[in-house]
Amino acid sequence: DAKTTQPPSMDCAEGRAANLPCNHSTISGNEYVYWYRQIHSQGPQYIIHGLKNNETNEMASLIITEDRKSSTLILPHATLRDTAVYYCIVSFDRGSTLGRLYFGRGTQLTVWP
Amino acid sequence: EPEVTQTPSHQVTQMGQEVILRCVPISNHLYFYWYRQILGQKVEFLVSFYNNEISEKSEIFDDQFSVERPDGSNFTLKIRSTKLEDSAMYFCASSDSGAEFFGPGTRLTVL
Numbered sequence: 387d388a389k390t391t392q393p394p395s396m397d398c399a400e401g402r403a404a405n406l407p408c409n410h411s412t413i414s415g416n417e418y419v420y421w422y423r424q425i426h427s428q429g430p431q432y433i434i435h436g437l438k439n440n441e442t443n444e445m446a447s448l449i450i451t452e453d454r455k456s457s458t459l460i461l462p463h464a465t466l467r468d469t470a471v472y473y474c475i476v477s478f479d480r481g482s483t484l485g486r487l488y489f490g491r492g493t494q495l496t497v498w499p
Numbered sequence: 500e501p502e503v504t505q506t507p508s509h510q511v512t513q514m515g516q517e518v519i520l521r522c523v524p525i526s527n528h529l530y531f532y533w534y535r536q537i538l539g540q541k542v543e544f545l546v547s548f549y550n551n552e553i554s555e556k557s558e559i560f561d562d563q564f565s566v567e568r569p570d571g572s573n574f575t576l577k578i579r580s581t582k583l584e585d586s587a588m589y590f591c592a593s594s595d596s597g598a599e600f601f602g603p604g605t606r607l608t609v610l
């Protein structure tokens with residue numbers, strides 16, 4: 387079952403940063419934090435993942451607290467196309483074990499003009 | 500950018516019929532997965548596949564389901580005798596040692 391807690395919905399103005407929180411207080415030492423998003427009924431889209439350190443790529447930044455019990459996904463300049471359901475998932479690294487991804491309900495992010 | 504592809508995009512079938520959903524994973528990936536999403540519900544894991552065998556399956560993946568990698572590029576999900584409750588979006592995914600990348604899905608409608 388999903389080991390994360392996310393707010394069901396959030397709003398953000400276009401051009402502003404969207405900060406999506408996630409609690410994962412029972413995360414184990416070798417579990418990663420993954421973020422995906424899903425636009426309408428399209429396939430989930432990988433955004434970013436991390437273990438301990440903060441990560442940044444062309445899509446987003448991931449901030450993981452020092453105790454690893456929570457994280458924040460940051461979309462630095464949200465656009466209307468970022469409107470989607472965002473999923474925070476904790477899971478083992480794909481290469482070390484072939485465990486499943488547990489998708490919860492996620493956060494519906496709505497970006498408004 | 501390489502991507503996972505799935506065919507068909509929409510499949511309509513009669514209850515009790517067999518269906519095969521096809522996927523072409525990203526070419527250098529070694530781990531393959533099927534997930535499904537019933538309308539309005541969560542994305543659910545079905546099965547993972549590595550080195551030509553199933554490595555994990557969920558309670559949903561019963562004897563009516565099977566997977567196969569018939570050649571070096573395709574990865575298929577077969578449902579032997581479809582039920583109404585099999586109606587859903589089916590997503591294929593693949594990964595190397597990093598994150599899973601998902602295809603666009605096949606919408607299966609069982610009448």
